[in-house]
Amino acid sequence: MIAIYMEHKNGKLKKHSLELLTFAKNAFEGEITAFSVGKEVNYQESFNYGADHFVLLFTENENIHEEGIANAIKSFVKRKEFKIFIFPASNTGRDIAARVSAFLDLPLLQDIVEFKKENDNLLFKRPIVAGKAYVWEKINTERFAISVRPNVFPPEENKKEGKFEKIDVSIEEKIKLIDIKEKEEGEIDVAEAEIIVSGGRGVGGPDGFKPLKELAKVLGAAVGASRAAVDAGWIDHSHQVGQTGKTVSPKLYIACGISGALQHLAGMRTSKVIVAINKDPNAQIFEIADYGIVSDLFEIVPALTEEIKKLKGDT
Amino acid sequence: MKIIVLTKRVPDTGTPIKVKGDGSGLDLSSIPFVMNPYDEYALEAALKVKEKKGEGEIVLLAVGNDEYKETIRHGLAMGADRAKLIKVENPFVLDAIQVANLLLEEIKKEEPDAVFCGKKAVDDERSYVHAFIAQKMNYSYLYGAVNIDFGDDKLKIMKETERGLATFEVPFPCLISFDKCQFEARYPSLRGIMAAKKKPLEELEVQNIPENRVVSIKFEPPPPKKPGKIIDLPFPDNVKELVRLLKEEAKVL
Ligand SMILES: Cc1cc2nc3c(=O)[nH]c(=O)nc-3n(C[C@H](O)[C@H](O)[C@H](O)COP(=O)(O)OP(=O)(O)OC[C@H]3O[C@@H](n4cnc5c(N)ncnc54)[C@H](O)[C@@H]3O)c2cc1C
Ligand SMILES: Nc1ncnc2c1ncn2[C@@H]1O[C@H](COP(=O)(O)O)[C@@H](O)[C@H]1O
Numbered sequence: 001m002i003a004i005y006m007e008h009k010n011g012k013l014k015k016h017s018l019e020l021l022t023f024a025k026n027a028f029e030g031e032i033t034a035f036s037v038g039k040e041v042n043y044q045e046s047f048n049y050g051a052d053h054f055v056l057l058f059t060e061n062e063n064i065h066e067e068g069i070a071n072a073i074k075s076f077v078k079r080k081e082f083k084i085f086i087f088p089a090s091n092t093g094r095d096i097a098a099r100v101s102a103f104l105d106l107p108l109l110q111d112i113v114e115f116k117k118e119n120d121n122l123l124f125k126r127p128i129v130a131g132k133a134y135v136w137e138k139i140n141t142e143r144f145a146i147s148v149r150p151n152v153f154p155p156e157e158n159k160k161e162g163k164f165e166k167i168d169v170s171i172e173e174k175i176k177l178i179d180i181k182e183k184e185e186g187e188i189d190v191a192e193a194e195i196i197v198s199g200g201r202g203v204g205g206p207d208g209f210k211p212l213k214e215l216a217k218v219l220g221a222a223v224g225a226s227r228a229a230v231d232a233g234w235i236d237h238s239h240q241v242g243q244t245g246k247t248v249s250p251k252l253y254i255a256c257g258i259s260g261a262l263q264h265l266a267g268m269r270t271s272k273v274i275v276a277i278n279k280d281p282n283a284q285i286f287e288i289a290d291y292g293i294v295s296d297l298f299e300i301v302p303a304l305t306e307e308i309k310k311l312k313g314d315t
Numbered sequence: 316m317k318i319i320v321l322t323k324r325v326p327d328t329g330t331p332i333k334v335k336g337d338g339s340g341l342d343l344s345s346i347p348f349v350m351n352p353y354d355e356y357a358l359e360a361a362l363k364v365k366e367k368k369g370e371g372e373i374v375l376l377a378v379g380n381d382e383y384k385e386t387i388r389h390g391l392a393m394g395a396d397r398a399k400l401i402k403v404e405n406p407f408v409l410d411a412i413q414v415a416n417l418l419l420e421e422i423k424k425e426e427p428d429a430v431f432c433g434k435k436a437v438d439d440e441r442s443y444v445h446a447f448i449a450q451k452m453n454y455s456y457l458y459g460a461v462n463i464d465f466g467d468d469k470l471k472i473m474k475e476t477e478r479g480l481a482t483f484e485v486p487f488p489c490l491i492s493f494d495k496c497q498f499e500a501r502y503p504s505l506r507g508i509m510a511a512k513k514k515p516l517e518e519l520e521v522q523n524i525p526e527n528r529v530v531s532i533k534f535e536p537p538p539p540k541k542p543g544k545i546i547d548l549p550f551p552d553n554v555k556e557l558v559r560l561l562k563e564e565a566k567v568l
Contacts, residue, residue, distance in 0.1 A: 009477075064476055065483065067456060092477065095458040098446030107412060107528040110442045123532060128440050130328040133341055135439075136533045140526075174455040178471065179482040189477065195567075237461065237495070238475045243328060243437070244352070244495035252567040263329060269537065273565045275557065281545075289543045291560055293553050303554040311558060311568065 002028055003082040005073070005100075006036045006046065007093060013045045016088045016150035016192060021049040023153040027115045027122070028084055037072050037169070047162035049155050054164050061171040064180075066092055068173035070099035076167060077104060082143075089147035091191055091246075101145040108145040109137055111247075113152050113270070130243045130266035150192060151249045152270075183238075188222035190239055195252045198224030198241055198268070199234075202257015202278065202297055206234040211301040212256055218308050224248070224268075226258045242267035256297040260285030277301065316371035318361040319425060320395060321418060321432035321444070323351040324379055324386040328437045334534045340407075341534060350386045352500075353433025355393075356493040359500040360463045361431050362394045367465045372396050374425060378417045379406045384516065391511035392503030398516045403524070410529040415447035417521065422452060429470070430490040434459050449490040457485050459494040473497070 002024050006017035013036070024032050034043070034051040039062070043054040057072050069092075077085065077100055085104075087097035089111040101108035113134070114125035123136045124146060190196055197216040199209055209223065216223045224246075225239040241248055243263040253271035258264060260276070260283055268274070269288055276289035277297045286292045293300055326332060326346040335342045350358075358373070365371035375390045375398035377383050383406075387398045401417050403409065409417075422430060430452075435442040449456035461480075462473035470485045475494070485491065503511070544560070546553045562568040 064478060064481070066458065091459065091475075094442055095446070098443050098458070099450065099456070101443070102447040102450035105412075107410065108441075108443050109529065111440065125535070126440070127537075129326065129332050129341065129438055131537060132328065132332045133334045134535045134537065135531050136535070138530050138532050140528050140530065144528075174486050175457055176484045177481055178484050180476070180478060181480045183479040236480070237497070238480070240495075252561070252565075262331070266328070269540075273561070273567050274543075275561070276543075286543065286545065288540050290541075290565065291557055292543055292545045293557060294545060294547075295550065295553065299550060300554060303551050304557065307554055307558045308568070311562065 001030050001081045002032045002084045002086065003077060004032060004034045004051070004086045005088070005093070005096060006034050007088055007090060008036055008038060008041050011038065011040045011042050013042060014088070014192065015155065016090060018045065018049045018155040019150065019153045020086050020088060020148055021046065021051055022156045022158070023148050024086055025050050025158065030083070033082070035073070035076065037069050043164055047160050048157055050158035050160060051162050052160055054162055056164070056166045057169045058166050059169050059171050063171045063173065064177060065173055065175050066095045066099065067175050068171040070096050070103070071172045072169040073100055074103050076169075084143070085145035087145065087147040089149045094147050097145060097147040104143070104145070106143055106145045107139050107141055108147070109139065110147045112146050112148045130263070131247070131269050132266070149249060151194065151251065188220070190222040190224045190241060190248055191246045193222030193248070194250050195219045195221035196224040196241070196248060196250045197221050197254045197256065198226070198258060199229055199256050200226035200258030201228040201232070203229060203234065209235055211298065211305070215254070215301055215305045215308070218305055218312065226264050255285050255289070256301055258285055259283050260288065316365070316368055317374065317425065317427040318364065318371065319374045319376050319422060319427045319430045320354065320358045320361050320390070321430065322354045322358070322375045322377045322386060322390050323433070323436045324348050324377070324383045325351045325436055325438040334536045338533045338535060348382070348386065350389055351433050351436050353435060353437070353493050353495070355500040356496040357431035357433055357491070358390055358393055358395060359498060360460070360491070360493060360496070362501070363463060364465045364470070374399065374427070376418060376421055377401065378403055378409070378414050380404060387516055388511050389503065391514045391516070392507040393501055394507060395514075397514055399519060400516060401519045401521060403521055408527070409524070410527050411441040411443040412447060412528060413524055415444045415451075416525070418444070419448055419451055421519070422448065428487045430454070432490070432492050434492045434494050445490060445492040452488070452490070455485055455489040457483060457489070458492050460491050460496070461494050462497045463491070
């Protein structure tokens with residue numbers, strides 16, 4: 001049996017978690033049990049994408065530290081029938097994957113992007129050295145855990161008559177939250193976004209992000225940034241894409257005023273479609289861009305926002 | 316106060332790294348090696364805590380070969396007090412649990428107040444060693460710290476969460492893994508470099524290592540990217556063409 005940890009936001013299962021159901025069906029054999037920690041989860045959605053069971057580890061506690069979440073999961077995952085554990089390779093998903101795997105003393109491979117069967121062996125591929133190479137690995141034990149990169153395996157509908165189970169859990173944590181600077185309402189996390197509009201030193205200052213934010217809004221996109229923009233203090237680090245920021249694979253990445261340094265590419269080169277807008281025709285970013293415009297971003301970005309508004313208005 | 320800082324030696328990922336022609340590994344022959352950048356943040360954080368507390372000992376701990384000594388000297392030059400190197404001939408063939416178990420033995424002996432390390436090693440990116448150690452030591456564990464403050468004998472750790480930038484109080488004993496931090500790691504001073512030569516670096520022999528559970532089979536370069544299109548039209552036709560291509564060709568709008 002396969003156990004899949006699902007993340008949700010205010011009870012709605014995240015897309016990257018639904019992707020895991022399709023991944024599991026294609027990679028492994030056996031019944032799929034999806035599980036989440038929370039108060040209320042729209043679990044029916046998991047049955048639409050192939051879960052045979054859904055277990056809600058119920059708690060009223062709106063805790064946000066992974067220590068508590070992992071502790072809530074521990075007694076449930078001890079069930080002997082679970083052989084394979086799958087987690088989303090989001091920031092929290094990787095953290096929880098590592099805690100739960102360590103608790104169960106299981107080998108863990110993080111951030112899987114591909115799998116294949118070869119002479120009865122299952123091989124998993126994941127990026128290493130900041131995306132400059134990939135490694136195929138084999139796990140020698142029957143029980144193991146993996147985390148799977150978001151936006152790589154598109155979710156496919158696969159309706160099941162799933163069974164729902166609710167288990168009360170208590171959240172135990174020694175780590176205490178003492179302060180939080182809440183994000184702006186509606187802000188989309190770059191790590192999960194399907195479209196990212198990203199700005200670099202070329203935006204010229206904090207105000208330079210305004211046209212990018214407007215474009216992001218009409219696209220339903222997240223705003224990303226290069227380290228140069230973050231280090232200059234124009235936008236906070238949670239937006240940074242790259243080796244020392246987030247690794248993303250959206251379906252569309254629009255790089256505005258970003259030169260395309262190796263450390264930046266490390267975080268976004270697996271994006272499906274890359275658009276570059278840069279004044280310098282020799283900027284490295286054009287080497288990996290699918291579409292490029294050599295021009296001033298302050299001319300192009302607002303015009304692009306208007307064009308897309310028109311397009312969305314039409315359809 | 317005793318803090319252990321885990322220090323891994325890694326190829327500098329800022330340089331172009333290639334896969335060997337036969338896929339048997341990475342070609343690292345002319346690549347410079349550095350201390351794992353996230354471990355450097357961890358060490359800087361430990362130095363900050365020690366300075367704030369006014370006393371304490373910082374111990375570097377690594378599983379590696381002879382070449383690791385250069386990396387460890389760098390950490391000692393930054394300000395760590397002493398180091399332990401668990402010697403293995405080929406650190407590259409060990410899986411995360413093997414490495415974690417070797418580190419654990421020494422951590423148990425040292426009984427530190429805290430273990431600091433990186434959120435991942437930038438070479439093999441397993442992101443597992445920390446959680447494994449925290450679990451086996453039954454330490455509180457926080458992943459991905461971006462800042463640290465120490466006062467009244469308490470650790471306050473900042474971390475990016477889904478809801479926003481959060482501050483947590485983490486009790487001792489604990490393990491903290493560091494992300495890219497809001498502060499920079501210091502460069503060793505000339506005095507630090509001189510002093511490092513005299514600081515103790517203990518080398519430990521390993522008897523037997525339990526079997527691998529994960530084996531690397533084959534290495535691959537990233538898939539080649541098909542050449543892109545520069546949309547060379549006057550404004551605003553270039554924007555209109557871009558939107559058309561995104562909608563009709565790439566089908567992402
Ligand atoms: C260890 C390490 C880790 C790092 N990690 C990261 C990381 O995670 N993420 C990251 O991004 N970087 C990282 N870097 C930094 C990286 O090397 C580059 O310095 C950084 O990515 C450059 O950012 P940039 O492209 O915004 O700035 P620049 O390289 O200065 O490029 C700005 C670009 O904007 C263009 N431009 C200027 N004005 C306009 C305009 N009006 N319209 C259109 N184009 C314009 C210019 O032609 C130029 O190409 C790291 C570096 C190191 C050493
Ligand atoms: N061989 C090693 N020696 C010392 N520390 C290590 C070693 N391997 C991993 N670590 C530590 O564990 C962290 C996570 O590594 P990893 O799980 O391999 O991504 C690193 O940032 C290091 O601090």
